[in-house]
Amino acid sequence: MTSKLIVNRRRLLQGGAAFAAASTLGAPLIAQSRSLKIGSYGGYFEDSFKNFVYPAFTEATGIAVESVTQPNSADWLLTMQQAAQAGNVPADLSLYARDTLIKASRMEGLLKPLDMGMIPNAGLLDPYFVFDDQPGTLGVGAMSWFTSMVVNPDELETPASWADLWDTSRFEQSLGLAKRYNAGLMDIVAATFFDGVSTFDTDDGIVAIIAKAAELKPNAALWWSAESQMEQAMKNLDVVAGMYYHDVAGIMASDGFPIASIFPKEGNVQDYGSWCLSGLSEKSAEAAEFVNFSCEPASQALMSRMIGTAPLMEREKTDLTEEEFAAVSGVPSIRPAYGAYLDKETFIQEAWDKMLAEG
Amino acid sequence: MSASAAEEAASAPGPAHTDASGAALRLGLLAVLLVLCLVPFLFVLAISFGHKIEGAGWEFGFEFTHYARFFFGAAWPESFSQLYWQRLGYSVYFAAIAAVLAVALAFPFTYFLTRLSRLGQTIWLVILLSSLSLSEVFIVMGWDILLSARSGLPALLDALGITDWTKEIGWFRWFRDVGLASPRNFKFKTSGFATVLTMAYLVWPYAVILLYPALSRLDPSLIEAARTMGARPLTVTRTVILPLVRLPLVGSSLLLFVFLLGTYVTVTVFADPSQHTLAVSIYDSVRGSTLNAPFGAAQSVILLVAAGGFLLAGRRLSAAAAS
Numbered sequence: 030m031t032s033k034l035i036v037n038r039r040r041l042l043q044g045g046a047a048f049a050a051a052s053t054l055g056a057p058l059i060a061q062s063r064s065l066k067i068g069s070y071g072g073y074f075e076d077s078f079k080n081f082v083y084p085a086f087t088e089a090t091g092i093a094v095e096s097v098t099q100p101n102s103a104d105w106l107l108t109m110q111q112a113a114q115a116g117n118v119p120a121d122l123s124l125y126a127r128d129t130l131i132k133a134s135r136m137e138g139l140l141k142p143l144d145m146g147m148i149p150n151a152g153l154l155d156p157y158f159v160f161d162d163q164p165g166t167l168g169v170g171a172m173s174w175f176t177s178m179v180v181n182p183d184e185l186e187t188p189a190s191w192a193d194l195w196d197t198s199r200f201e202q203s204l205g206l207a208k209r210y211n212a213g214l215m216d217i218v219a220a221t222f223f224d225g226v227s228t229f230d231t232d233d234g235i236v237a238i239i240a241k242a243a244e245l246k247p248n249a250a251l252w253w254s255a256e257s258q259m260e261q262a263m264k265n266l267d268v269v270a271g272m273y274y275h276d277v278a279g280i281m282a283s284d285g286f287p288i289a290s291i292f293p294k295e296g297n298v299q300d301y302g303s304w305c306l307s308g309l310s311e312k313s314a315e316a317a318e319f320v321n322f323s324c325e326p327a328s329q330a331l332m333s334r335m336i337g338t339a340p341l342m343e344r345e346k347t348d349l350t351e352e353e354f355a356a357v358s359g360v361p362s363i364r365p366a367y368g369a370y371l372d373k374e375t376f377i378q379e380a381w382d383k384m385l386a387e388g
Numbered sequence: 389m390s391a392s393a394a395e396e397a398a399s400a401p402g403p404a405h406t407d408a409s410g411a412a413l414r415l416g417l418l419a420v421l422l423v424l425c426l427v428p429f430l431f432v433l434a435i436s437f438g439h440k441i442e443g444a445g446w447e448f449g450f451e452f453t454h455y456a457r458f459f460f461g462a463a464w465p466e467s468f469s470q471l472y473w474q475r476l477g478y479s480v481y482f483a484a485i486a487a488v489l490a491v492a493l494a495f496p497f498t499y500f501l502t503r504l505s506r507l508g509q510t511i512w513l514v515i516l517l518s519s520l521s522l523s524e525v526f527i528v529m530g531w532d533i534l535l536s537a538r539s540g541l542p543a544l545l546d547a548l549g550i551t552d553w554t555k556e557i558g559w560f561r562w563f564r565d566v567g568l569a570s571p572r573n574f575k576f577k578t579s580g581f582a583t584v585l586t587m588a589y590l591v592w593p594y595a596v597i598l599l600y601p602a603l604s605r606l607d608p609s610l611i612e613a614a615r616t617m618g619a620r621p622l623t624v625t626r627t628v629i630l631p632l633v634r635l636p637l638v639g640s641s642l643l644l645f646v647f648l649l650g651t652y653v654t655v656t657v658f659a660d661p662s663q664h665t666l667a668v669s670i671y672d673s674v675r676g677s678t679l680n681a682p683f684g685a686a687q688s689v690i691l692l693v694a695a696g697g698f699l700l701a702g703r704r705l706s707a708a709a710a711s
Contacts, residue, residue, distance in 0.1 A: 103679055110445065132679075135444045184572075202570035208661055209672075250570060251578060252661045265536035267577055371443035374678050379462045382669075383471050385661035 064093040065315040068105065068120035071098040074336060081335045086322050092315050102129040102302070106139075113139055113309055121310040122319060124302045128211065128367050130160055130168045138308040140167045147317035150324035154341045157364070158301060168303030169320050172329070172338035175275035175358065176213040177297035183287040184269040190293050191221040194270065200248040205259045205271030208252035210381035211370045213272060213298035213363075218242050220295045220363045229369035235377055243384045252385065263288050272298075276337040279356050296361030301341065333357045429692075436689050438682035446682050454686035472669065472687065476694060479665040482580075482655070483648035486587035491641045493588070494595035499629070501596070502604040513600070516593045524590060524653045531586045532657060535576040542574040567660070582658040587651055591644045598640035602633045635706055642702040646695045666691050 067083070069075045075098055083094040097120040099105040106129050112119050125133060133139045142165025145151060151159055151169050158170025178194075180187055185199070194200055207214055218238045219228045228234040250268045253259040260277070262268045264286055275297060278290035304320045306313065322328055329340035330347040339358035340347055347354075370377060439449035461469025501512055534540045545551050551573060554560040563569035568579055576582045606629065614624045630637075652667045659665070666687055673684035 104675070107445070107679070132444050202564070202567075202575060250575060254656055258657060261532060261536070262577075264538070265533075265540075266538045266573075267536055267575065374443060375440070375462050375680070378678055379457075379469065379471065382661075382672075383469060386471055386474055386664070388662045 063091060063315055064095060065122065065312050065319055066095045066097050066118070066120045067319065068097040068099040068123040070101060070124065077336045081331055082323075082328065085328070085331065086319055089322060090318050092318060094319075099124060102126040103132075105129075106133055109133075109307065110136060110139060113307070116309065118307050118309045118311075121307055121312040122304050122316050123307065124171055125168065125305050126300060126302055127160070127168075127365075128370055130303050130305060131367060131371055133305065134160075134162045134167050141306045141308045141310060141313065142166055143169060143304075143306055143320060144313055144317040147314065148321040148324065150321045153326065153346060154324055158303070158341045160303060168305045169324065170341040171302045171304050171323055172332050172336065173299055173301030173341055173358075174338055175297045175299050175362075176207070176272055177275040177278065177290045177359070178293050179263065179271055179273040179278045179288050179290050181263065181266070181269040181287045182289045184266075187289065187291055188270070188293060191217050191295050193293075194248060195244055197247050200270060202248065202250045203269045204245065204248045205251040205253055205262050205268035205273070206245065206249050207259075207272055208254045208385070210378050211365065213300075213365065214242055215239070215377075215381070216298050216363050216365045217272070217295070219366065226364065226366045226369075229366035229373075232373075232376065235369070235373070236380065239380050239384045242381075243387070275359070276339075276357050280337070292359040292361070296363045297359065299339070299362040299364060432685045432688055435681055436685035438685070440680050440682055445679055454683040455690075457683060458686055458690055472666070475664060475666045475669045475687075476690070478659075478663050479649050479667065479691065480694070480698075482583055482587060482659070482663075482665060483645050483651070486584050486648050487591065487641050487645035489584065489588040490592045490595045490644055491599070491637060494592055494599055495633075495637065498596050498599040498603050502600065502606070509604075513597075516596055519593050524651070527590055528586060528653045528657050531582065531589070532577070535582055535658075537570075537573050537575065541576060545574050578658055578660040580659065580663055583654060583663070586654045586658055587648055590651070590654065591648060594647070595640055595644060598643065599633070599636055602636035606632060635710065638702065638706050638709075642699060646699060649691060649695050 067078075069078050075096055079096050083096065087093055099108075099120075102125050105123060106125065108119065109123060130140075145166050148169065151166075154170055158173075159166060160168035178188070178191065188194065194204060215229075215235075215238050216226075218241050219225050219234075222241050223234065223238060228238060251258065251262050251271070253262070256274065256277070259268070259271065259273050260281065263271075263273070263281070273288075273290070275290045278288050281288050282290070304316075304323060306316050310316065324341075326340075326342065326347040329342060330349050330353075332338050333340050333347075333349055333356075334353065337357055340349065340354075344351070344354040344358075434448065436454055437450045437452070438446050438454075439451055440446045440453070456464060458472045461467065461471060463469065501509060504512070535542070537543065542551075551560070554563065560569060563574065564571070567575075568581065569575050610628055610632075611624055614628050615621075619627070649665075650667050651665070652671060655663075655665050655668055670684045670687045670691070672678075673680045673687065
């Protein structure tokens with residue numbers, strides 16, 4: 030059951046508008062004294078929250094949760110921005126990816142600092158997942174996911190390094206790579222051939238990363254933008270290796286498809302979602318209680334098992350078995366150069382697109 | 389046409405309220421036109437002059453940055469980029485080839501369709517009209533499977549031994565060089581071939597429906613006369629049929645061309661990023677991670693102007709040819 034939940038998760042993020050209406054209709058209308066509106070990505074992802082996470086929270090605290098559907102992170106930011114201008118609060122807590130969180134933190138009054146005194150469990154998370162900015166802590170990590178190296182084990186020997194994918198004698202016209210400039214390939218190149226995130230500090234560094242990525246072009250059979258494209262291409266043998274979501278690859282493998290998700294020596298790209306409090310929300314206390322609940326090791330383990338996301342703390346703090354942990358996470362983790370992607374977005378996007386556009 | 393009908397109604401002897409209702413009708417039509425076409429377009433136009441805040445969203449403003457970016461690239465004047473010209477070029481290239489291909493394939497089909505019995509024609513037209521209900525996404529999914537290595541054309545070529553045969557005689561190398569094969573197998577995704585094929589497939593039913601009225605009005609006696617005078621079927625087609633339906637042929641090609649300029653799903657799935665079109669670029673700007681709606685809007689305006697230009701040129705050309 031979990032498998033179906035996850036395979037459909039991001040696909041629904043892409044076309045989730047239709048589901049938005051349907052899911053909102055399903056929200057329980059419980060009249061209770063304390064309540065909280067929480068946003069999450071629509072479809073099965075949100076359903077998993079409604080079925081497993083929110084009931085556990087309501088049971089523990091007596092706070093009723095009204096689930097709000099977000100189409101994704103970036104578009105939801107626009108919705109929240111427009112709502113804030115109109116004085117509305119569609120959701121007290123929203124789920125933002127880190128780049129969107131940073132964007133939101135730069136827009137006046139969109140986010141309100143979380144009351145960290147009420148969130149002692151945040152101390153259990155890796156500090157990287159707690160986002161502090163000028164007015165205070167604006168985002169606390171909810172869950173994370175990996176974009177990892179995948180191979181078809183029937184066709185290939187497992188590469189030990191991302192650098193192996195540059196070998197045209199092994200991979201000519203064989204790879205499925207993410208097309209968006211900030212989907213992780215630049216971070217992989219920086220971690221494999223350069224100095225990681227610090228390479229993004231200079232324009233020359235960025236140009237060098239893009240030039241190195243360009244050398245992969247003879248080996249790329251597919252530059253995917255939608256998750257389902259890569260899923261189909263792996264299933265149909267159109268590609269035999271590349272980059273894809275770790276959790277979904279694991280589920281495809283357990284369904285019998287020839288795909289293995291591996292952690293090469295440089296690691297895989299880790300992205301994560303944060304809980305952020307709307308600037309106009311009057312539910313600071315309830316929100317803090319929920320975020321504190323979400324940071325509990327038991328909640329992190331619950332999300333890993335039921336939604337397939339990686340916990341934001343070491344395995345030892347949770348009761349996840351090694352096998353359960355490996356299904357959703359791994360080491361080392363490559364952390365995206367969020368700062369550069371935002372501060373130099375036009376430059377990087379155009380340089381990247383230009384590289385892809387050269388025949 | 390509606391205007392002349394309304395005038396007719398107005399001049400007809402009758403009570404004065406007919407005139408009023410005719411005016412109301414015209415006003416209503418104008419309002420619909422405004423709301424459905426002009427207002428959204430003006431909105432896009434206004435956004436295209438907006439200001440992008442790097443690393444955040446955008447706000448309304450009045451600057452030509454996004455048009456300059458289209459023409460010269462974001463880094464201009466330090467460096468020049470023809471990226472967006474290239475995107476526009478591929479929009480035109482794919483749409484033109486696919487439109488001409490669709491019309492060329494629809495022409496003989498429609499011709500023979502009009503020679504069928506009334507019942508036969510009805511059945512075919514119903515099938516064609518119902519095929520229009522298939523969305524682009526659905527059609528692309530179908531071709532995706534038909535062209536896949538495991539289940540589609542490459543697998544068929546493999547099973548027939550054609551893959552091994554071309555490898556033996558050395559032609560396979562050529563297919564790899566033009567990007568239609570991996571070291572293991574034939575590979576049609578991604579390729580310009582798959583893109584044009586799917587785009588042509590997409591509009592082929594429209595081409596048939598557009599050509600049908602003209603071809604069904606063809607006077608059979610003209611063809612019979614040419615045949616009795618000893619002309620071969622090909623000569624009849626060339627000298628009698630084609631000149632008669634030249635205008636509908638050109639007109640439907642133009643219409644389908646403009647229709648195909650905005651193709652999105654087919655291009656994202658079947659075309660290599662080096663051949664991506666302006667439609668993809670617009671979507672990436674507006675909905676992608678940069679949320680640069682002003683640049684997306686500027687590209688849309690340019691695509692619209694280009695489409696208008698082609699329609700105008702087409703009209704001029706066919707008018708010149710007709711006179």
